[in-house]
Amino acid sequence: MSAFLLVALAAQAAGAVLGFLLARSRPEWAARAAAGGAALGAVAGLLPTTAVVLTGEAVSLRLPWSLVAGEFPIDFHLAVDPLSAVFLLAILPLSALTSLYGVESLSSHAGHGGSRSQGAAHLFFNLLVAAMVLVVTARNAVLFLLAWEVMALSSFFLIAYDHEREEVREAGRIYLLATHLGTAFLFVLFAVLGGCARSYDFDDFAALGGLSSGLAGALFLLAVVGFGSKAGLVPFHVWLPHAYPAAPSHVSALLSGAMSKTGIYGLCRILLFLGPPGGWWGYVLLGLGLASALVGVLFALAQQDLKRLLAYSSVENLGLVAMGLGLGLLGRSAGLPVLAALGFAAALVHCVNHAFMKGLLFLGAGAVVSATGTRRLDRLGGLLQRMPWTGALFCLGAAAMAGIPPLNGFVSEWLLLSALFEAALRHPIIPAFVCLVGVPGLAAVAGLAAACFAKGFGIAFCGQARGEAAAGARECGPGMRRPMVVLAGACATLGLLPWLGVGLVFPAVAQLEAAPGLSSDWLSPALAQLRAVGLLLTVLLAALVGLVALRKRLLAGRDVREAGTWGCGFTLPTPRMQYSGSSFSRPLGLLTRVVLGLRSRSTPPVGYFPSQAAFASSTTDLAEARLYTPLFAWVGRRVEALRWLQQGRIQLYLLYIFVTLVALLLWQAIA
């Protein structure tokens, strides 16, 4: 079984190379080769993944590798255990679908037709997928960090794909900086773990056991910062609203749906090494998660750019995942296995669900961008009439994201809320925090998310076109439509069969509980309840079908007319008079303007015949404006003196490397 992993990696690599080489001579073939490699790789990877999910037993592969880190030998050690399998379930299907979508969307990518840059897109896309697969299957710290770095760099090149535009270059710079700062924490983390275990193999890390609680706590914090910055938890999220919108949409879908999850995966993996969790760990993740969820959804609600809205919504959703992990840790440290199982299940199920629904929404946004050439909500409108497929699919994704039954977003929200209620009802110490902060916080997030996606979908797709671009929009081709249909089908299936998601993550939950085999009892009440939810959703659908039939019968043969929208007596409405995105979110924006840094400028109409009036509003990211900008300005001033080291000549940098090497060898000889 494990050989299929190598097949998967090889298929990705072949797709990458073929895509790159053929891009110049035969662009269509190049795109198909790259997508074919990604799809083949996904199928090959899904075979061992499915086997692991079904049997609950890990599959591993160990090859000798002539690489040595310090005194420890490094093996090329890959494995798929239940935890890896959950993340592969998100990464593999999404990568295949986004890659197939990319065949059509990249070729219609307006204004960037250089065939060489398309070759680079194919190369880095498949490289990114391969690196992500390697990240979640690597069982050696050095291999893991190598894959992590390949993932970071290939995603950087994809984000900077449209590098002719200034804001894209800026986004790329911010991302590169953020990811490397995060990785620095991971280097320390793995170096300390390696020093303790006298090896870099994950199996030896897992066997560590006896870390002192102080050291384990410090390592936990390193992991939260390092992996949290990849997942986009507040306040390490600032790169994300720049990077996701800048990338081509099928890349955004992959970054948000799959790459951000590798941060969660890393955190889960490290938790397996650190032994019994400290009592405060859960609070850290619960608090960070709730803060991310609230901040993310508030900023998402305030955005006027469709893809930025989706990017901030990723901050929200990864926050919900962190809340689930936090509740799981609280359950473990307090000896409440049911709470732990519910919390971990909520986190992992939401990882899978979010991959599908956010993938769908970014692909839908990509279809909108390629049809209209704009991401601004106040230029869109009326797209549901012009792009019925994309519109209906986006509507489904938006409802799923808003946590509305009968879709998959509701299932993970249900699990998270039951974990919170379970904590409130059974936990000996934490109820005050959970009851007074957690439950109302999550309820507010759910309400705000509904508002946010009512806006995102409603303003872009409903009503009338607000501009020329939206008025002339055409439905996207079948190559872009089919991947969206598959993702929407996954969202609906996981929602209508609510227990399915829990079934998929079941072995992984047992692994995180550090008590395999016992947990079937802990999750069975939740599974029984989710079966009941599924039954009720059938009742809901039956009632709906009944109403549809009733309405059809009632209206048959009657006078059904079309007219203009009722304007309350006003007879000449224009599309510009519709409620806009900023007016829709303004009441909530004003209530939370302290957090949002909401600023608005307006030139009000004057006189009986006003010649012009204007209104503009914008938000400021607090973490960026108050924390990072001053910090980096300060660092910049301090290191000014070292500027002469940077000459931008490659020979000089080679010299630096050589000198460092010699110095290290000398040090080794003396020591």
Place this chain on the structure above:
Amino acid sequence: MILFLTLVYQCALLLVVSPLLLGIIARTKARFAGRVGPPLLQPYWDLLRLLGKGAVYSRTTTWLFRAGPMVSLAALFTAGLLVPFGGLQAPLGFSGDLLLFIGLLALSRFATVLAALDTGSSFEGMGASREVTFAALAEPTLAVSLLVLAKGAGHLSLSGILGASLVQAWAEAGPALALVAAGLGICFLTENCRMPVDDPTTHLELTMIHEVMVLDHSGPDFAFILHGAAMKLMVLGAVLVRLVLPVEGVPAGQAAFLTGLVVLAVAVGVLESALARLRLLFIPQFLVAAAVLAAFGVVIVLR
């Protein structure tokens, strides 16, 4: 068998009796204004008339607009089957159903909001914006109130928390339940778009929230919306009435429950006659007050 009888009984109440509550409210308000008022059964005649009509659709709208009222009504009906009516076991209740209850209410609202936005009317957009704003503010209160009740009863089902243990709970944690009842009362008024949050009578005014979202619906679609509003009144009212009037035993409990619903409808009518609608700016404060009441309930339960 008992469960089947409850199912029939509850369906009958939801489908047939719920519009009567609207009639009682209208009659009460008319009496307060010194008018005779419409007959109590007027909502039924309205529904029948609307169901018998054709429909007019805006050219801007799509399938979404047509689906909105049906989805909303189906969600409210399903939610109604989860709520225990006066101490009876809810026909389709299960452990954990209160989370689904919150979700179904959200589904009904989401469908209405999207249908409103589909018309492209600025009025309906305004209503939709206000609806989601106030819903986001009311949702924490609803969740925390249900949490207090769940913590008191040790259950996660509506039938459990509103079941026989409620009498005991009033004896043990009366003040907490009173606070929760007050918070839920405000939620009830907000969700049903009643005074002082929303004014259901001022047609075609900028001040409305819910009514303005359904301006473009006509014929059977509007009948579904009207019936949905009546059902929502009954479903949320059922929670509130049972919480305040937990009477034991089936005949006595049902009598108390039905009387309670009528009294609630009259109370809503009185409230609407006596109060003016709050200014929009003050509604968030009103809703935050509700959340604070519920939060104090939590503090008392935790001690």
